[in-house]
Amino acid sequence: MAKVQTVTGEVDCRQLGRVLMHEHVFVINHEYQVNYPETWDDxxxxxxxxxxxxxxxxAGIDTIVDLTVLGLGRDIRRVRAVAEKSPVTIIAATGFYTFADLPTYLRVRGPGRMFGGEEPLVGMFVKDITEGIAGTGIRAGILKCVTDAPGVTPDIERILRAVARAHLITGVPISTHTDALAERGLDQQKIFAEEGVDLGAVVIGHSGDTDDLDYLQRLIDAGSYLGMDRFGLDGIMTFEKRVATVAALVRRGYASRMVLSHDTSCHTQNVPDDYRAKNWPNWQFQHIVDDVVPALLNAGVAPRDIETMLVDNPREIFTAG
Ligand SMILES: [Zn+2]
Structure with missing residues (x-):
């Protein structure tokens, strides 16, 4: 009986229910907040x-995966305060979010760096997964890394390889952020494969930001799951195109290779509330249930396929760990 670590304790993978695989509770800039405390009220x-x-x-969702890691302002005590009162189960992540460079304290440590020593990232990630985050005992259930437009810079390569090694040590799955238009998912798969990762343990995130079926097919052929996980960010790709892409892949027989999510948050300091309300009204947690699922059904996707993407695939991803 496989177990997954959540913010409120260990859960049987079969109990996760309907899962949104890429969301955030709080996206915070701590340095900004410490210096301008009026911007945050706990x-x-x-x-x-x-x-x-x-x-x-x-609305029918049972679990969210909070992919907020270092670089996005992970603050596990604040997430715990929410999780303790939330009927939705929350899974925490470890890893590092940056498009190009690590912060100085990590840039100067590790093999070939000014102060040398072992790669610190592996130990950080493994500790979060096996002992818990920041002394809370809350263990991360998934690993996260990023490859955006700048590609595999030296620091991005460090993070990807450290995530791969932490995965091999702990067995928890990997979920990523990519620039899908730059086909960064293929770069990630290459590095993970070099490290000996089973690509079936990897969700290539933000794959739903493109409707290039050839690219998506290549990611699937290599064995990974696709994160169709930015529903509501209609400025990047329209709702209609996002739905049509998922429906096209379901027709090809790949409901078993996709997960659905929004990449939204309860609150993010990076996007002004008024801008968000005006320009991205669908970028909220209930968009998939309210709008995406009906549109997929309308496009010929079977109810069974919806459950596969929302229930079975997340369960399988965490069970494999
Ligand atoms: Zn995200």
């Missing part, structure tokens, strides 16, 4: 997050 933010997750549970 009680208000916690209450607001709990309200949003209560509504999400009523």
């Amino acid at each position: 009680d208000e933010r916690t209450a607001d997050a709990v309200n949003k997750l209560v509504a999400l549970k009523s």
Whole structure:
């Protein structure tokens, strides 16, 4: 009986229910917040997050994977405060989010760096997974890394290889951020394969940002899951195209290789609330249940395929770990 670590403890993988595989509770810039504390109120933010997750549970979603890692402002105590009152189960992640460079304290450590020593990232990630994050005992259930437009810079390569090694040590799955138009998923698969990772343990994230079926087919052929995980970010790709791409891949027989999500958050400091409300009204947790699922059904996707993407695939991804 496979178990997965969540913010509120260990759960049987079969109990995860319907899962959104790439979301965020809080995206925070700590340095900004420490220096401009008026930009954050803990009680208000916690209450607001709990309200949003209560509504999400009523809409039929049981679990979210919070892929907020270092670089996005992971703050596990704040997530715990939400998780303790949330009817939606939350899975925490470890890893590093950056498009090109690590921060100085990591850039100067590790093999070939100014102060040398072992690669610190592997130990950081493994500790988060096996002992828990920041002394809370809350263990990360998934690993996260990024390859965006700048490609595999030296620091990005360090992170990808450290994530691969932490995966091989712990067995927890890997989920990524990519620039899909630059086909960065293929770069990630190459490095993971070199490290000996089974690509079936990898979700290539933001794959839904492209409708290039040849590229998506290559990712699937190599064995990975596709994160069709930015529903609601209609400025990057329209709702209609996102739905049509998932439907096309289901017709090819790949419901078993896709997961659905929004990449949204209870609150992010990076996007002004008024901008978000005005320009990205669909970028919220219930968009998939309210709009995407009906549109997929309308496009000929069977209810069984929807359950495969929301229930079976997430369960399989965590069970393999
Ligand atoms: Zn994200």
